[in-house]
Amino acid sequence: MSVQLSPTAAGTFGADMAVLSTGDVRIPVHPDTPVAARLRDQAYRAAAGSTDIREAVARYAGTASADQVLIAPGARAAIQLMVASALTDRREVLIPTPYWASYPTVLRSAGATPVPVPGEVGLAADLAAFEAARTPATGAVIVNSPRNPDGAVVSEADLDAIVDWTGEHGILLVFDQVYRGVPVGEGMAASPLERTELPEHCVVIDGLTKSHALAGLRIGWAIASTERRATAAKLASHLTGGTSSVVEDIAVAVLVDDETQQRLRPTLNANLTNAYDRLSAIAGISISKPPGGIFLFPDLGDQRPDLVTWLRDEHQVAVVDGAAFGAPGHVRLSFALEPEQLAVGIDRLCRALGGDHG
Structure with a gap:
């Protein structure tokens, strides 16, 4: 059976590769009508984002004002700008394991020192582990909820405790919620933005890549x-120079369309159930059904040291090695694909690992 893949996937892996290693949402949900870019202004936009996009993000966030919003060319740039502009002599940043594979590099590029904190798959953040890892040099903590790679979510009670603890110790809390708007599971994960007022030591990171299936726009925000936003905006004027005016205008139009996530919901949840049910039936695999995000993160145990390469070369299915996230033995696979493509990939994975194959 041949499956038509995206040009990027086909160009990277070959025409018949079932790509489960993607990090974006590849389910077509947008109406078949072009978004007209407003071409009235092609001069430089403000480095922190135009008033229109910042107001649109503030409305989407619900409890923020436009002067709290910093627009950046992607969420990782937003993290880089906020961390680089905030940290002074205390430059260690705690990141719970498993963690998004790019955090260490993004933090180093901001002049910080990433400090992985031992953790568990399925447990997004552990305050006791943070306290054990804290030193006089600890300047920030990153909490990602729902988390890449395992979809773990921080409870409201745990988040409140982390907000209080970071505030008590003068530590910056960078709360990365780029998967929060992905319509998987029941309700929305807890966020610092649910407070009446965002605490001064908290920064919330978000974007359109996951929640609105728009990875190619490369737009995110903090x-x-x-005061923190203004300081970061000064750095942005030199470092990133702002985002594309066309991208900002498209993002404003998308944020007005509140149906995107609802169009994603049925396919994402059906995909998650189908993939989880198939993989959980394979003997020797440990897997949890994530409450959020777009990934499954099964523990395959001691299958073979070259497992990811073997799956790619011998079974034509691409997944990501859990070692990249600080969790060797696991693999990350996306269920945010068109159902037919996902079914082929899961079928090949099950066949390779000794499970049923449809």
């Missing part, structure tokens, strides 16, 4: 106190 929400922070007006």
